[in-house]
Amino acid sequence: MSRSAAPALAVSHGLLRALVALNLLAGLFILTLLVLSLVAAPFFVKAMGIAPGTLLLGGRLIMLFGLASxxxxxxxxxxxxxxxGTVGAGDPFVPLNAQRLRTCAWALLGLELLHLAVGAASAAGQIDVDWDFTPTGLLAVLLLFVLAQVxxxxxxxRDDLEGTV
Amino acid sequence: MAIIVNLDAVLHDRRMTLTDLADRIGIALANLSILKTGKAKAVRFSTLDAICAALECQPGDILAFDPNLAAADDGEEA
Structure with a gap:
């Protein structure tokens, strides 16, 4: 491994761990909001400053999509x-990593579909969530599937090379 | 595998140890040991070249094919 790659790996590792924690926290936050909107709708509507009715329904739908993500x-x-972790251990070319990349690709595809669903829900409920469509995510899905093949x-x-003298 | 590695015998004839050979051709002792014990799956031509140059021998002096072992292998696979 090159000398410059080691700090980059350490940073990636730390960043990913932080993102895992943040993601779980975000999930908890959305779940709290969703439950609040169900058990204390008047309070929720007032606190969020939104109009009841379709707006509330759309908001719940968006929260549900967020929770699914x-x-x-x-x-x-x-x-x-x-x-x-396997890159750090010096042996990234293992079949398990191909499988992991494929899982990442499917997960990202799911996230992209949920993103589209949020767009649809916000348009239907006329809720401004600053949504816009970019093909970058779908391109990343393609890239991940190709990378999994690679x-x-x-x-x-790597298996062929093993035991070569 | 019906390929036999006779590196040990050639080294013995030359009064040379595996460590000497490893030092001379610049290949890790661990890798040469894998070759000597017949655990290698493949040998690079560059490795064979270096070994033959250092031991002043032919590839056939180091590697041999045993038809009996080949027959035994076929029996196992069937």
Missing amino acids: IPLMHRLLTRLLAIV FAQGARM
């Missing part, structure tokens, strides 16, 4: 963390 994001981040091939080549 938490386990997907958790999967994505923990798999990425595991991959970074890793699967790399793992096979």
Whole structure:
């Protein structure tokens, strides 16, 4: 491993761990808001400064989508963390990493679909959540699927190299 | 595997140890040990070249094919 790669790995590792924790916290926050909107609707409407009716329903729907994205994001981040771990250990070309990248790709695809669903819900409920469509996420999904294939091939080549003198 | 590695015998003839050979050709002792004990899955031509140059021998002096072992392998696979 090159000398400059080691700090980058350490930073990635720390950052990913922080993101895992933040993601779980965000999940807890959204869940609290959602429960609050269900058990104390008048208070919630007043606190958030929104109009009741369709707006509240749309808001709940968006929170539900947000909540659904938490386990997907958790999967994505923990798999990425595991991959970074194998890079640190000096042997990233293992079949398990190809599988992890594929899991990341599916998780990201799920997140992108949820992002589209949030867009649809905000448009239907006329709630401004500053939503916009970018193809970057979908491109990243494609990239991850391709990268998973690359890793699967790399793992096979690594296996060939094992025991070569 | 029906390929036999006779590195030990050639080294013995040359009165050379595996460590000497490793030092001379610049290949890790651990890797040469894998080759000597027949655990290697593949040998690079560059490794073979270096070994033959250092031991002044032919690849056939180091590597051999045993048809009996090949037959035994086939029996196992069947």
